[in-house]
Amino acid sequence: MRAVPAFQTSPGMRDILPPESARWRRLNAVFASVAASAGYGQLITPLLEDLGVFARLGEGGEGVSKEMYQFADKGGRDVALRPEVTASVCRAFAEHRPTTPWKVWYTGPNFRYEKPQRGRFRQFDQVGVEVLGVDDAQLDVEVIALADEFFRALGLQRIRLIVNSLGEPDDRARYVNALRDHFESSSAGLSTTSRETLQRNPLRVLDSKRAEDEAAIAAAPQIGEFHSPAAAEHFEAVQGGLRALEIDFEVEPKLVRGLDYYRRTIFEFQSDALDSAQNALGGGGRYDGLVEALGGPPTPGVGFALGLDRTLIACDEEGVFSSESERPDAFVVDVTGGLHATVITGELRAAGLVADRGFDNRSMKAQMKLANRSAAPSAVIVGEDEVAAGTVIVKPMDGGEQITIRRDELVAHLRARPTTT
RNA sequence: GUGGUCAUAGCUCAAUAGGUAGAGCACCAGGUUGUGAUCCUGGCGGUUGGGGGUUCAAGUCCCCUUGGCCACCCCA
Structure with a gap:
């Protein structure tokens, strides 16, 4: 830092x-x-x-x-x-x-x-x-x-x-000439900036927002006449x-x-x-x-x-078309070292689901915080017990009851859940 | 290119009349050992954009510089 x-x-x-x-x-x-x-x-x-x-x-x-x-x-x-x-x-x-x-x-x-x-x-x-x-x-x-x-x-x-x-093009050329004549006439008191603009491009004088140019611009010929x-x-x-x-x-x-x-x-x-x-x-x-x-x-x-x-x-x-973070369908929390998360996210991604996960073998609490922050609707939790039983825990992040399901049911289970808001 | 204005932790800001920087949020870690968002506690984090000057002492004053913003210019 x-x-x-x-x-x-x-x-x-x-x-x-x-x-x-x-x-x-x-x-x-x-x-x-x-x-x-x-x-x-x-x-x-x-x-x-x-x-x-x-x-x-x-x-x-x-x-x-x-x-x-x-x-x-x-x-x-x-x-x-x-x-x-x-x-x-x-x-x-x-x-x-x-x-x-x-x-x-x-x-x-x-x-x-x-x-x-x-x-x-x-x-x-x-x-x-x-x-x-x-x-x-x-x-x-x-x-x-x-x-x-x-x-x-x-x-x-x-x-x-x-x-x-x-x-x-001819109309435009004639109009530009007329504008130049108009603004160069002594009756039109232009700002110094607009006088410089006049030399380069008379059309752009019409763009001026300066108060002192107002009268001259109002009195200028209109393109429609040409x-x-x-x-x-x-x-x-x-x-x-x-x-x-x-x-x-x-x-x-x-x-x-x-x-x-x-x-x-x-x-x-x-x-x-x-x-x-x-x-x-x-x-x-x-x-x-x-x-x-x-x-x-x-x-x-x-x-x-x-x-x-x-x-x-x-x-x-x-207040329209606001910026939104993209949220995964599931966030995998693995407290057994991380290899299972690698395999499970791989399966989910291959099945077309968006899956993210924790790294560095952080504590379950830390990984759950990441899951929460990811805004995924579901956390998939894997611990030693689940590995031994061939299951995973699926926890709805909106506060619903978590359930334990077989590993091979995970994709179908997540697909059945609505993934929007 | 011209003029004005601003610049303090990742973010939003505070700091009396110059006396060697704080808060909230965020982040990290705990709150009896497998679970988030709330709450409590603690922690990390800034030579105050950079450089120079005045002063015993400068975030605070002066100069330069870099960048943002506003207006002009021009244009999306």
Whole structure:
């Protein structure tokens, strides 16, 4: 026991210990189930990619690319730990050319070199789906509905869906110009921070929460005014689909997602249970030009990614999807040295039961404490008398009467007992 | 990257106006010799995140450093 550990996790990285890790596994299982129910297959991509795969995530080399873990490997290749998965999915599509529609889901860690705080880590896990090769607005609806269903499956109630459309690439370009003109006009008094943001990306000025920017943002032109007929129709169809599924949503013209590849539909899921600045659980949208930018054929794409950390924090706040220890079906207490426990746990495990046991030939009292702590419904007790008689004692840990049974009846006996709570 | 704030046993915290650290929980062991969760008793456990300074004396004051948290930035 040292006061000072020799090592600790690097900033923004952390260990996830049991039972919390089991909760992560269950969360992934829920997501996998939701995605599979809609015909999505899992895609596993490398955590490490050529730097160029992620080069288009930010305009002018700003944004995500500035936060990337990038380095030259021993072969001199410029590589990076993935800051997100969408670009990798598009790279995989361009590389393997699967038939469309290509519907995939994924889970795993991503890396961004940011200042850590609650709900924001340098290594953070996301789950998500992406679909390539379909232009239909009803696919946007399906994708959004999957995220909505996922949150529902976890038991989350206080989720808010916000949608917007950035229009076609030309619409977006014209809107950006109009925004720049608006904010640069002398009548709009912006904060100095927002003026800097304006130089990099006028869209992001809309994200400002600073009071002094409020008036200028309120007076800014709205993206809707710049939608081409096709973009407006697409956005209308998305909203119609959401209404048909009775999924609540708000249209937020000021919603702009951080990544620059988005076109047309974008959306974000926020939790009202999180009042911090990190209340966005995830989001996504269309990125119709991304595959082409990565060397593939022109291919429409849409998808989303959800942050596991923030989703779990939201679950904590709402008191749902709680962390539970996994409990064995039986805990074997052996006071004859431990060999019988080895044999009995082996038999139980082979029979498909979850069995744990005490070690170090500890006292019966100590082993019973372990049995109690394991939350197993039954303790199986073996002493010299039982060994001599070819029996074991099965003791219900809820206070019921213990009974002595023959060794060869143990599996059947334990199976007959309900093992839940 | 900027600013603020915090850091005491495994966990949650306490320690009067600077005088060489305590509690609860947890863990371990006993409570007439084969049985847990309750109760009683006892025990283990901290050079007070790390380093330096002021002082007769620092957990308590000052500086540096590491890390958490909050806000900004950005975003999941």
